[in-house]
Amino acid sequence: MKRLLVVLWCLALPLYAHKLSVFAKEEAGKVELRAYFSKSAPCKGCQVSVQNVSGKVLLQTQTNDEGKAWLTLPAGASRVVVEGGMGHQQELVLENPVPEEGAALPFLLSLLGIGVFFGLLWFVRRPK
Amino acid sequence: MHISEGVLRPEILLAGAAVSAVLVGWAFKTLRHEEIPKTAVLCALFFIASFIHVPVGPASMHLVLGGIVGAFLGMRVFVAVFVGLLLQGLLFGYGGVSTLGVNVFNIATPALLGYGLFEASKKREKFKSLWWFLVGFVPLSVSASLLSLALALNGEAFAGVAKVIFAAHFPLMVVEGVITLFALAFVQKVSPRLLERAS
Secondary structure (H helix, E strand, C coil): CHHHHHHHHHHHHHHHHCCCEEEEEEECCEEEEEEEEECCEECCCCEEEEECCCCCEEEEEECCCCCEEEEECCCCCCEEEEEEECCEEEEEECCCCCCCHHHHHHHHHHHHHHHHHHHHHHHHCCCC | CCCCCCCCCHHHHHHHHHHHHHHHHHHHHCCCHHHHHHHHHHHHHHHHHCCCEEEECCEEEECCCHHHHHHHHHHHHHHHHHHHHHHHHHHHCCCCCCCHHHHHHHHHHHHHHHHHHHHHHHCCCCCHHHHHHHHHHHHHHHHHHHHHHHHHHHCHHHHHHHHHHHHHHHHHHHHHHHHHHHHHHHHHHHCHHHHCCCC
């Protein structure tokens, strides 16, 4: 029985080795990404894509020989997907998604709204 | 700092809405004509502050600046916070309309403490900077406590989240304290008239 377990465990090892892991460090919109299957097997030349909320690809690049890639997140970026080939895919959801470019408009509208609201209030409340 | 829609139980939402409606209504009713421009400017400041994210550990938090808005506006802080949060809820999905009452209460009521602390600081010569630091620090810590309390009241499942939220806000309290200290020192230097007693 023990021997069987050892054999099963050995069979399972390559599976572990093939699990794609992705680590990313984000700083001020720049991401340093490292993808690997195991300690000694970086995910070389793997396809990395940055997608927005609806899954549209905004940016594509490849990892280098050490399994690393550097990205500058475009507007609307919400997740990073790394493809290791043979069906291995890993995706990272960004904790701080980059707002879509359109976000400036509601922002300006809001400030305008504040101005108009208080302007009207000022007009209505003026002393008679 | 904003509680999103669909998180809190209806009892808490209703209680928050009722209390805030009275306070905001009263603040609007007694808002004087000459106070309106100042209220508008601080409302805009409060609104913009929410877009400035301060990284805290793995996540990031945004400024609230309740203390400084309270110090300038006194009771009118309810008007500024209400309008700011309403626009954020409607246009950006921060918070929401159903949680507006609870969020206004959580942010604006502690801001009154900022006003109280600021008024108290005027009578003192010593440790003025420390008082001004507290004008920013205390309201945010009370806001974070109220936020955690609202989540804890919501049910056992939220108790853990409530603790994490409070702990995560601690660095932000210090940041806001420092910002408030420098902002008040600056205004004191260039335009002390603005710091005259609000109502």
